[in-house]
Amino acid sequence: MKTTNEKIAQLRAAMQAAGANACLIPSSDPHSSEYLPDHWKARAYFSGFTGSMGTLVVTDTASALWADGRYFIQAERQLAGSEIQLQKIAVEGTPTVTEYLTDALGEGQVLALDGMVTPTATVLELEKALAKKGAKVLSVDLVSPIWEDRPPVPSTPAWLVDTETAGVSAEEKLGRLRKKLAEAGAAAMVVSRLDSVAWLLNLRAADLDCTPFALAYCFVTTTNATLFIDQSRMPEEAIAALRAQGVGVESYDRLLGTLTGYHHDRVILVDGSTNWAIYSAVCQNPNFTVKMGEDPIQAMKGVKNAAEIKNLMNCHVKDGVAMVRFQIWLEQQMAAGATITEVDVDRKLMELRAEQPGNLGVSFDTIAAYGANAAMMHYHATPDNCTKLEKRGFLLVDSGGQYADGTTDITRTYALGELTENERTYYTYVLKSHIDIAKLQFLSGCTGGNLDVMARAAVWQHGIDYRCGTGHGVGFIGGVHEGPQSLRVTNTVPFQPGMTITDEPGIYEEGEVGIRIENELLCVERVKNQYGQFLGFESMTRCPIDLTPVRPELLDADEKAWLNAFHAETYRDLAPLLTEEEAAWLAEKTKPLA
Template structure:
């Protein structure tokens, strides 16, 4: 079926059911960011491949709501599909609800699959459309038209030994139950896959790039139950879980577990990470406490073992990045290099490193104008040859058994313009500004975001995405609860958190520049005023300085860069060949 035909088939089902609007979120029953193939619904319906969007279909309009990261990509991919791009004004804001309040007649019916809508979104829809007396239906209009829809993955899972984790499952359950008690709850449902993986020291490959396993958990004060395909785990792993007080039941049995919760119970649920369908199975007599999963905050603060191992992963990753940068510079114009082949070569360099499991996300290898698309993904149709001119942006990451990496570097290929040099310098200045920041305990992400942007604001420049996101430990490359963006999220930046700092400048049709390091929050100074924190640079890879306009930098930025490059050379050079050492020495020369 063509996209036009799929849209017509959905509208036909809507008409039969008397449905005025059908909502398709980018989600699965675990409210994940990255989805198993079975739940890539928006891609199936529209052809749009971005990771975050929402589709709303009525009889006379079909729209895809997406933020600035995807504007150009969406307009290109939606062409001829029957769907129109609706540009979000505020990232992650469900602005389509306001649109529905304007266009829906009183008494309309709105449908969506309750397995793909979070509790908070489901309740928001009900609240904001109440004045229109809207009726809601739980409908899946895709399965009937999705021929050979992918099944749920059957990939094996495994438990990680405590020596690589630093904390047993039993100890983590104790920590979670402590927070449950603080919330006056004697029961807790976990749906989010990264929380499941962290809590039970379990990893897998059910979702591309994220080493997670499709599963749920129901935790009480006395026992913990995992709902998972038992065939995914070995008898030895099942025995380890049993020794830690964990029962294992079938994946599909989670519904029975919820409906049979005793009426006198109080259950703790994360409304942003739990689907509406499961939530509605909980008996009305059970008191519900809506709050963030305890594991979300617990896993964001890395323990000493995780920090030590992450530093090791950064060295491995830095070696691969250095080899890649040298390969690009040595071979451009001599052999055919395209965006796709460059990304494949980078993966080969990473794969040669001990402990490499896979990439942490789809590599963004974006040459010239493609760099202006923050989430660009090269396809056979869009793939271009890298030449000895312009800018080549590469945003990539690796999953290692002892850490997760995420790094962006821009490679000046030659014959660069004055505008490119200024933009490059200002992005670098902003990245350094964020990395070198000293801040008082209690500082939140939106404050770091503003500090990082200031050097660019001085030139009336800005970017449409957040400055940074939390990063997991051999887990999701995007992890909460901390985030560096303009949203006034009241989550303090804690010691042990790993977060990205990645400002950028994007000029459509010309170039994109983003430079990204991961940083660890560490102690800085305690004085008569308050305790201060700082960031330790975890990412270890050279930053090209050939375009840097030194006069645009302050001495503090120059000092930071020189000290950083000295660290990079010291940490990486023992693992490089003599020829690679010479290259790294040239890349890290004092500015």
């Protein structure tokens, strides 16, 4: 097996043969997915860094990888021994990818990138910056010819979510999309994001690990809609059902030819996440007038309908049953002195979720991190690299499930035994931050950026911060990270009733401890008066929060009241689905905090 440096050298040789002086490899597939099929994990293959986010740049003389705060520790470890220099995103003194390439390239030089996997917004930014230096961008696939034993393109069985579960038919959603396009002054769009295609057509598959999406595009005009997908994995009844709703079906690889040969005059909306190859095909056709804009489906699907909310509530109860049984198992194993590793935790959670009705697997790779490992926000244990649990300190478990009626994401931090006073204090700070968002009432119009600041107050006042957002949207039988809403300082999307969000503040001290507490929340209407409409949140998650580490004197009366009410709801909804012994255990875990 080649080393990272040997792979970089091979890439440089391909660059030289193509007349390029630099190469950009993003973490992306043709659909700008967050979690990638193995076939498109080129950045991981060439760099050795396996985090879900990162960008690799290789020039004639140097190479660098950009990662955000979730992955600093992991990236440093995985890049060790290679020539690749880690660039820490948002850290003072770190250049952006564009700044780095603008500095590296000069007159007549060329940046190579694969237009099929690079978003249009990225290429437009690079072209503009490099033109000032006399450099240019070349779209070319340098990866495929030199990636040995590249995994195949996935093609799993595709299926349709019934309208009763989804709440709205594909035909109705297409009508809503066409109205949004008209409002934007457009008459056509290539829906390229997999979460958008999935929502629009109620289409699901398992082409991405942990995420039930099908590799597909949908070309929508005022009069037609065409799904581009590998038809061999679609049942005839599914194809017939789509055609009955006005959706034609063509082969996945025919999209670009359809766009270049399209002969009707259309203003076509192009989202910045659309890949450069699609953008180029549209620009080459004089019948299209390109209008850049945001994918309107993202905002539409961000607000869940009544059927989706009902189903999500149900799947969170099922997920809570699995989580309760996991904690009971964990306590029993620790009390018996059994040898338990982080990998055992991962396996047990998968097993318990699989027992729940309608489970489709996990919604992301479980993060089971003991002790200092939890300081790495996206740590993932493997059989060859995992830690044994001991009767002291914390175990952080961030996990989630995919179900036929929804998607879940939950984090609990468990005390395994003796704790330091510092650990108990940190835990209570995180709990305060979590509760402060969960019980917050705020005016309609407040954005994720507004609320993120409020969440951090409980840790900021102690000179502590966390290098990530406080929360993210979650899809419906979809991606565990979906927007457009998020609890992040930079987010400008106002919250609306029906939006879901995770509430997951944390404290991460390298080499010491990692703590996170996460529930999923539903945005709902509260009081309306002369000041306007107030909104708030209801917790959808049903799982007890470990009270063992809490320093009650640090919680105020309102925080205690919220915690006790949450635990009362958790017991009410889970107890009927548990055995008598399990219910008695839960009653003890959800007793009011004095």
